[in-house]
Amino acid sequence: MNQAAAASLQLGDGLTVSPLGFGGMALTAVYGEVDQSEALRTLHHAVDSGVTFIDTADIYGGGSNEELIARLLKERRGEVQLATKFGLVGSPADGYTDIRGDAAYVKQSVDRSLQRLGTDTIDLYYMHRRDLRVPIVETVGAMAELVQQGKVRHLGLSEVTAEELREASSIHPIAAVQSEWSIWSRDVERNVVPAAAVLGVGFVPYSPLGRGFLTGTVDASTLGSNDFRRNVPRFAEDAAEANRGVVAAVQAVAAELEVAGHGATPAQVALAWLLAQGRKLGLPVVPIPGTRKAHRIDENLGALALTFTAAQLEKLDAAADAVVGSRSADPRWVSEGRE
Numbered sequence: 001m002n003q004a005a006a007a008s009l010q011l012g013d014g015l016t017v018s019p020l021g022f023g024g025m026a027l028t029a030v031y032g033e034v035d036q037s038e039a040l041r042t043l044h045h046a047v048d049s050g051v052t053f054i055d056t057a058d059i060y061g062g063g064s065n066e067e068l069i070a071r072l073l074k075e076r077r078g079e080v081q082l083a084t085k086f087g088l089v090g091s092p093a094d095g096y097t098d099i100r101g102d103a104a105y106v107k108q109s110v111d112r113s114l115q116r117l118g119t120d121t122i123d124l125y126y127m128h129r130r131d132l133r134v135p136i137v138e139t140v141g142a143m144a145e146l147v148q149q150g151k152v153r154h155l156g157l158s159e160v161t162a163e164e165l166r167e168a169s170s171i172h173p174i175a176a177v178q179s180e181w182s183i184w185s186r187d188v189e190r191n192v193v194p195a196a197a198v199l200g201v202g203f204v205p206y207s208p209l210g211r212g213f214l215t216g217t218v219d220a221s222t223l224g225s226n227d228f229r230r231n232v233p234r235f236a237e238d239a240a241e242a243n244r245g246v247v248a249a250v251q252a253v254a255a256e257l258e259v260a261g262h263g264a265t266p267a268q269v270a271l272a273w274l275l276a277q278g279r280k281l282g283l284p285v286v287p288i289p290g291t292r293k294a295h296r297i298d299e300n301l302g303a304l305a306l307t308f309t310a311a312q313l314e315k316l317d318a319a320a321d322a323v324v325g326s327r328s329a330d331p332r333w334v335s336e337g338r339e
Helices: 036-048 060-079 103-117 136-149 162-169 192-199 237-242 244-256 266-281 294-305 310-320
Strands: 021-023 053-055 081-086 088-091 095-099 122-127 152-158 176-180 202-206
Touching: 036 053, 036 060, 036 294, 060 081, 060 103, 081 103, 081 152, 103 122, 103 136, 122 136, 122 176, 136 152, 136 162, 152 162, 162 192, 176 192, 192 202, 192 266, 237 244, 244 266, 244 310, 266 294, 266 310
Parallel strands: 021 053, 053 081, 081 122, 122 152, 152 176, 176 202
Antiparallel strands: 088 095
């Protein structure tokens, strides 16, 4: 087990997780076809390495991602901090068609997830997106009942505004907010992150590697027809070309650093930057990069050993200011479009 990963980090409401998590969406066909046997080996390697905070959602693969993770949990439930989500209708690859946050749907969704996951309790249950037709007090109130029933241990919210987070926290303690946050997606730093820090809520950044773009290994022009990123404005041809400047800055900083005697990678820089931002802004941050390859788990864990100089942070911040294109095809579906 990686020694740095063996440490733990506390989010809000007393939820303790590994300092780096694993985003399960990568183990569905959203970025292309997946070998299920390899996916399961990757999950086992993550837990073996100390990455025990596993994040999924009922929408990923139409429930197949939860079923895959159930195969891991069957052998290792006691080692895993399990997070899943409800509320989105549709699929990442084909497009989301609706958001539901009514109490009846909350109760229906949790039972379906528990069945697919093959477990009695979910450690962290997220509202995946906000249903603007339903008062947030209704949604969070229904989620709080799940805690009382023992089906859920802690509550989370994904892509909420600062005001929505404050309102939800008045109903029940919130352990974590999950939103896209990375070197090239920093809108949450304006309002949501400061609110979470004040309320004692942890932050779980998804797509911390910019859906792979920040690693320098993604050519937007060659994405497959069923690749989710084709719907994201900043992956459009002109925007992607302009955004290569961000990648160049990440690569330049990586070239200046070392991890265990070897040069750092762009992925490690991007993850370490998020951890540094958490320390700077005063709240616990646990990124959840996803991968299909076991060796990428080891690479990502190298981020826990990285530190930056002030000049390196300035270089990364300057690059972020030049990003072109929205992080979402419909900004109203994420906090950025409602703040």
